[in-house]
Amino acid sequence: MYKVLKATFITIWSLFVLFPIMWAITTSFKPESAVVNGATFIPFLEFQPSLIGWKAILPGPDSITNLITPTLNSFIVTAGATAISLIFGSLAAYGLSRFTYGWKNYSNADIIFFFVSQRIMPPVVLAIPFFLLLKELKLLDTHLGLILVLTSGLMPIVVWLMVDFFNALPREIDEMAMLEGCNPIQAFFRTILPLSKPGLTVAGMFCVIFGWNDVFFALTLTATKVLTLPVAVIALNGTVTPYWILAASTVFSIIPLVGLAFVIERFLSRGNLGGAVR
């Protein structure tokens, strides 16, 4: 009885997870007639697959948009914001894990909350002031500008994850290094950092996911030069592009990160991820 329930649950959940993805993939291969005359599901049986959607987004004579440059932009911006957040965030997290900071009545817990609270701000609120700020700094529509803005949303995640992670690493490790004559900075770089790869990997993955998938800041703070991939697709959506082209471009832009799911799973199964959130 329990086994049947479990199997049913797992089947239903897996179908639910797969359904929108499969729908996006099939739609991307549909000709116009298979979309506008009502829902069709099974290729060859219900509709004849066509490459019309994919031809529109990939380079070639029928191309209506360029998704290659936006892909590069997305890579640069995501990598930049992830790197900055990881470096500054993990240093701060290590400090918060090992030392006691005091300023008036504020304790470490309050400082951690301050970091995390930066995520509460809805992007809608920040869009206009960030726009003015970047304009003043001549950083509008530049990689650096978008990277800095994204960092404010990603560093909180790094601090949140890495404080717990460093707390789980025994203090004896750094104390040992300091007894041998290292100062705390050397101790961090020589003994703690090499042990932190799993934690940094997880934090980095979250940064990549949230950085890559950001649309709002990229939409408001960049125009033509630093168009990111999701924004390029949203722009297509804005011009009432048919669903088969939208589906093809959506599939195109989620492929890089779906690859990341495999990487995460490898870490999980090797047990490396385990320590990262404890």
Next chain:
Amino acid sequence: MKKGYPRFFLLPGLILLIAIIIFPLLFTIRVTFSSWNVSQTGLNFIGGENWAEMARDTRYWGSMLRLFYLSFLTVAIQYALGFAIALFAWKGIAARRFFRVLWLIPMMTTPSLMAIIWRSIFTEDIGALNGILSRVGLNPVNWLTESGPANIAITIVEVWQWTPFMFLILLAGLLSLPKEPFMAAAIDGASAWKTFARVTFPMMAPISIGAIMIRLIDASKIFDSVFTMTRGGPGNATETPAAYIFQRSLQDFQIAYGSTLALMYLILAILTLTIIGKVFARLSKPRGI
């Protein structure tokens, strides 16, 4: 220990974050006391007019109330389902590694793009869902133009997108649990349910709290699904504060008023999340392991 070292670690990150955030924050506070829109050059001072208008703005408070149940409901569902599938993927099913990858995928997809796909699923005349319903002989549902179904549609999308986040954090937590308590429970002959209620669940409390807090923070910003699928409609039936603030400040260009709504939203969000955090801390302490 010398005083400089602790600062070396904390200050660069803290200063960078404050440097990025301080101007937008101060600017937002200042703008709420003006009637600024993009066409004006300077900032005037009109006192608390925006704040008074906000107090009377039933559409705003309605969206706030909606957000309250929408975020708590979706995060509760995400937690329950995420925990369930994390337990399955932890041990006890075949092809674990396959399912782990599969169940992670929604989190990897861009929410605002998947919202377009979801819109094509829920679209009433040519959408996938009504296509399925009509094939099995059921009546089509007005998923996007009727208040009840539209809210269900938003909930479904949020659960699909973010349950994997809970799943990942909770699975990682489960994988890092020490083995001894489980062996002790097995020696005592505890049933599967008892082991879960007395051992697994309490030991997962700290991780659960962290995951729920982060999800609540992100859920309080629900925007992509609402904006792409229903534009807050029908009427205002699915409008969240983020969508309403977007409407007022970036589409009607009433930036001063939009900022007021946003600042109030920020204050309420921080208050609510602080209280929830305190309650969680108290609940989990005495029972800790």
